Amino acid sequence: MGRSPCCEKSHMNKGAWIKEEDQLLVDYIRKHGEGCWRSLPRAAGLQRCGKSCRLRWMNYLRPDLKRGNFTEEEDELIIKLHSLLGNKWSLIAGRLPGRTDNEIKNYWNTHIKRKLLSRGIDPNTHRTINESTIPLPKTAAFLLNDEHVKFGFAGPDEQRTIKPEPMVVDREEYNNKNNNNNCTSSGTTSEKDIETDDDYVLNLELSVGLATTTKSNRYESNRIGK
DNA sequence: AACGGCGACAACCGCCGTAGG
DNA sequence: CCCTACGGCGGTTGTCGCCGT
Structure with missing residues (x-):
């Protein structure tokens, strides 16, 4: 039941873009900049819907795209x-x-x-295939800098997958949780993994902004849910 | 040479969040 | 508060080229 189509499609081109269409789009955006995708096709002389133009620009024509193989x-x-x-x-x-x-x-x-x-790793849970048969909790949390970051996991027990947005909870709440129970860590990474895997020293820019985990403070993991 | 299977990737579709009237 | 338009996102599909038979 979605919304009505973004534009009248009967006379719109679909499928692969041709050079001339790319050129029209690039020329127009160079002159007028991005924005107002709905009216752009008509103004640029394109028989495409605005969404299609946006996608083509974002994914293919933007000058700052790197392209080529991933390192x-x-x-x-x-x-x-x-x-x-x-x-x-x-x-x-x-x-x-x-x-x-x-x-x-x-x-x-x-x-x-x-x-x-x-590598024997489940791409959904990022745990080893064997571990992946163990149900994940509904939520998990760790300290990122001084912020307590909580994650949710979606799906039934047998096939739960990570479903952030991470929620930032204040430190006090985190400490309370820690003091009130002896839960062990959980989530995508076990406590053991965390202790031994230096790769987890990451620079992350999550919803908490630019934050750096350190070996001493990272992953004071605490199971909250389940 | 012809054909089918498969991988890679561009493009589309449907939905969501949000701003503005 | 509701409705609509719009931008944006993630999942899915379509198409093309390569490779093996």
């Missing part, structure tokens, strides 16, 4: 960000200059998933 560093960064953010491709893309959400999403589905599986 090993980008691979690893994507994996780490995905383990924290889940399928939030636009957020992940925000940490990879010159890469688009669509590009990263495609790359994830075609390359990285397979790469993780070959």
Whole structure:
């Protein structure tokens, strides 16, 4: 039951873009800048809907796009960000200059998933295949700098996947939770993993802004839910 | 050479959040 | 407060090219 179509499609072009259309779009945006995608096609002389123009520009024509193969560093960064953010491709893309959400999403589905599986890691949970049979809790939390960051996990017990947005909870609440129970860590990473994996020293720009985890403060993980 | 399978990636579709009337 | 338009996002599909048979 979605919204009505963004434009009258009967006389609109669909499918692959041709050079002339690209040129019209690029010329128009160079002259007038981005924005008002709905009226852009008509103004630019294109028989496309605004959404299609936006997508073409964002994913293909923008001059700041990097294109070309992903580097090993980008691979690893994507994996780490995905383990924290889940399928939030636009957020992940925000940490990879010159890469688009669509590009990263495609790359994830075609390359990285397979790469993780070959390492014996479940690409949805980022845990080893064996661990993945153990249900995840409904929420998990850790300290990021001095902020307590809480994650949610979506789906039934057997197949729960990460579903952030991370929620920032104040330190006091975090301490209370810690003092009031002896829960162990949980979530995508076990306490043991955290202690031994230096890769988890990450610079992250989540909803809390630019924050750096350190070895001493990171992952005072605490299970809240379930 | 012809064909089918498969991977890669561009593009589309449907939905959501939000701003403005 | 409701409705609508719009931008944006994530999931899915369509198409093309490569490769093996």
